[in-house]
Amino acid sequence: MTYFRDNIEAMRGYVPGEQPQGGKFIKLNTNENPYPAPDAVRRAIEARVAQGLAKYPDPSATAFRLRAAELLGVEPDWIVCGNGSDDVLTVLTRAFVGEGQRLRTPTPSYIFYRTLAEIQGAACEEIRFNDDWSLSDEFITNTDGLRLAFLPNPNSPSGTCLSPQRVLELAEALPCPLVVDEAYADFAETNCIDLVRRCEKVIVTRSLSKSYALAGLRFGFAVAQPHIAAGLMKVKDPCNCDALAIAAATAAIDDEAWLAETRGKIITSRARLTAAMRTLGFAVVDSQANFVWNVHAELPVRPMFEELRRQRVLVRYMDYAGWGDGLRISVGTDEQLDVCLDLIKKLV
Numbered sequence: 001m002t003y004f005r006d007n008i009e010a011m012r013g014y015v016p017g018e019q020p021q022g023g024k025f026i027k028l029n030t031n032e033n034p035y036p037a038p039d040a041v042r043r044a045i046e047a048r049v050a051q052g053l054a055k056y057p058d059p060s061a062t063a064f065r066l067r068a069a070e071l072l073g074v075e076p077d078w079i080v081c082g083n084g085s086d087d088v089l090t091v092l093t094r095a096f097v098g099e100g101q102r103l104r105t106p107t108p109s110y111i112f113y114r115t116l117a118e119i120q121g122a123a124c125e126e127i128r129f130n131d132d133w134s135l136s137d138e139f140i141t142n143t144d145g146l147r148l149a150f151l152p153n154p155n156s157p158s159g160t161c162l163s164p165q166r167v168l169e170l171a172e173a174l175p176c177p178l179v180v181d182e183a184y185a186d187f188a189e190t191n192c193i194d195l196v197r198r199c200e201k202v203i204v205t206r207s208l209s210k211s212y213a214l215a216g217l218r219f220g221f222a223v224a225q226p227h228i229a230a231g232l233m234k235v236k237d238p239c240n241c242d243a244l245a246i247a248a249a250t251a252a253i254d255d256e257a258w259l260a261e262t263r264g265k266i267i268t269s270r271a272r273l274t275a276a277m278r279t280l281g282f283a284v285v286d287s288q289a290n291f292v293w294n295v296h297a298e299l300p301v302r303p304m305f306e307e308l309r310r311q312r313v314l315v316r317y318m319d320y321a322g323w324g325d326g327l328r329i330s331v332g333t334d335e336q337l338d339v340c341l342d343l344i345k346k347l348v
């Protein structure tokens with residue numbers, strides 16, 4: 001006897017990267033930031049705790065929206081906050097895609113989009129990236145009745161970016177909103193915030209988990225034209241962001257110097273990791289994110305992942321049907337990367 005809807009019964013559920021709760025691991029598997037968050041975050045949380053937590057938080061996270069709007073050059077009513085950007089992606093899917101309807105995403109890419117489609121009982125259409133990680137016009141072909149498209153930019157696992165010009169072309173050709181998932185945009189050379197102004201179909205999502213070193217806090221947001229944002233506000237849980245997260249996230253984005261410095265360190269280490277992996281015989285595409293995707297033409301990489309794990313170094317092993325497998329390695333500190341690279345050197 002099952003009480004679940006057929007689509008819930010049939011789905012497998014999203015499997016996140018391993019988060020060991022004990023033991024000492026070098027964690028390079030879920031693209032967390034290896035550096036501590038700005039100190040202002042701790043102070044903001046302490047100050048907010050001192051005010052007490054008996055009352056509900058601000059349902060629309062006004063303090064964060066005001067500061068984010070200033071930094072991004074939009075108005076506060078263009079911003080919708082969430083309990084991590086995954087929560088925002090959930091709101092977007094619930095808002096636009098009903099049972100039996102169609103949602104589209106490229107592949108290989110972020111697997112959570114498929115989970116969101118499955119929860120809705122919707123069809124998830126996966127369009128293959130080209131071998132050079134560009135996206136063909138297949139993405140904008142046969143779109144009758146398409147309700148939503150997701151495009152992570154930079155993409156995971158590749159770390160590659162489509163240009164804003166290409167993203168705009170795709171958005172203009174689609175009959176539905178195009179969610180540009182910019183979880184990693186702070187590490188990239190370009191982003192698509194300006195496109196939101198130019199095209200109502202473009203919705204950008206951002207996360208504080210990666211670039212602001214706050215994956216444990218849970219805060220993300222969408223940037224959309226105000227009539228779209230207003231619709232999303234109807235769908236989100238009333239108080240989806242807690243008071244501590246709102247205070248901390250506002251303090252984090254306020255520290256622009258911290259972001260510039262941390263971003264610089266990660267981009268420098270990313271270049272080092274890329275070069276070292278290429279020297280070890282891996283094919284590595286240039287990344288615009290805080291991770292690097294490593295494929296090996298001759299050697300199986302799964303045993304390497306397993307041996308690294310035995311040595312307490314976690315990287316992400318990904319195997320995409322019809323595409324192949326590889327190791328996604330997050331850009332840790334130089335010390336962490338040295339340990340990882342020394343181990344891989346012994347395995348190739």
Ligand SMILES: *Cc1c(COP(=O)(O)O)cnc(C)c1O
Binds near residue numbers: 083086183206
């Ligand atoms: C990490 C990640 C997210 C989720 O970010 P949270 O804010 O931690 O929920 C969303 N999209 C992509 C592509 C990611 O890699």
